Amino acid sequence: MIVRSGPHGATIAGCAALLLWAFLALLARLAQPLPPLLLTGLAFAVGGTLGLVVVAARGRLGALRQSPLVWLHGVGGLAGYHALYFAALALAPPVEANLLNYTWPLLIVLLSAPIRGLPLGPRRLAGVGLGALGAVLLLAGGMQGGFGGGAPLGYALALAAGLTWALYSVLAGTPRLAGVPTEAVAGFCLAAAALGLLGHALFEAPAAWPGAGPWLAVLLLGTGPVGAAFFLWDVGMKRGDPRLLGTLAYAVPVASTLLLATFGGGHLSPAMLLATALVVGGGILAATARREAAG
Template identity: 70%
Template sequence: MLWATLALLARGAAGLPPFELTALGFGIAAVLGLAVVALRGRLRALRQPPLAWLHGVGGLFGYHALYFAALALAPAVEANLLNYLWPLLIVLLSAPLLGLRLGPRRLLGVALGLLGCALLLLDKGAGAAAGPDAPLGFACAAAAALVWALYSVLARRLAAVPTEAVAGFCASAAILAALAHLGFERSVAPTAGQWLAVLLLGLGPVGAAFFLWDVGMKRGDPRLLGTLAYAVPVASTLLLILAGEGAFGASVGIATLLVAGGGMLAATARDGGG
């Protein structure tokens, strides 16, 4: 539910350079997260090995820098949906990286979810006309999907790292983004509307969502979570359309049915029989 608002809020902050937006969003998430961790007396949870920091900071910073760049360069609806290849990649990578069995029922659920996203992506009326920077934007969206899938699946191998450490990862991601912004971008003073969007990003899809996702990937079934995550691009696309960022079409309704059906198949799959 939180990630369904990510694209809409990112569009609400449109005009801010990608690294600046990443730094501001993660800065807010870090301040709030570290405050909660400190109040719980868990600051020692930030003491993690270098591999954990490389995984956490690289995943959070890399994904969002690529995602915000994609939305800035390419039509919002199409870039957003291409980014949502990550649920498919999570399910597929669970087999080689975690040794988890997929099975025909779960694979069928993944295929239905992917088909729903593909219908939306191929709907020419879904988004605005593509500009000359669109190919680079689409490439950033695809790269973002791969980065987030790897981050999510590999989190299972780092299950001993407490979720409180995510607050430190957010702080480091904010610092890296700020340095990249100062080195490669021109600063833009946010308007009141942009500040509101940034605040909501830091509270929700760039804040609380990561702590919840960390718990889910470490304690839940990544195959099921990856399949159910196909509900996010549908909800996200609907929000973009309602906000005037795209046009409603029959493909959205069909995609919703495909995603819901795929999620039900995956949810009822058994490890023994697929």
């Protein structure tokens, strides 16, 4: 779960996180009828506990002793993003909220220039533009009559969620935070779990005891999309190429929709196939730009 690698390997680690996040929607659906905050708290508890076991086995528990700024960044990023995202889904139509939330890949690419000093060329911007177009095409297909006028707070929270995750990701590689060991993510996950469970106790009705299927989904969520993915993403953002990862992140909603269509009883549409082609094309452009910059 803890990865040590150079820039190329770190970028691959970030890509592995994106692959795991593609399974988030499918596993969350399989975890129903657990309410969102309870599901978030349980999944973070699984991921944080597994991470803590690995950190303890490596004799690295001291990595959890970090400054308040580091804890604010880590817990604020993980818990803050999910709180804003789930609140947006509760207050606005889910497809529109998800579309606004997925401004975070574009923001990662754009913020990498002023915050990290990484150059942005026309090929890279064209790549992220194709990826964004693919995500918009895919997600907008489920919108009912466009953005409604009755959920401005939900839309604002969705945008805030996207900005929160982009800032969390890009700031992880700044001089103040780049030296924070990835092992500290285990502590952030456990703190986020506590906040999620507290939120469930305060704001959600008590949940009925689910069957074996939802519990298996929770374990898989905590092992992958709400567990190992955060450790891999931390490595990718700190030592990899955030511009390329931001572009490739548009593959997440496409892959997630394809998985739901394949295993969740849906169907593949021409819009899904076109969105896939756009995201793949954008990824190729971004990867080519990376090689040119390296040369």
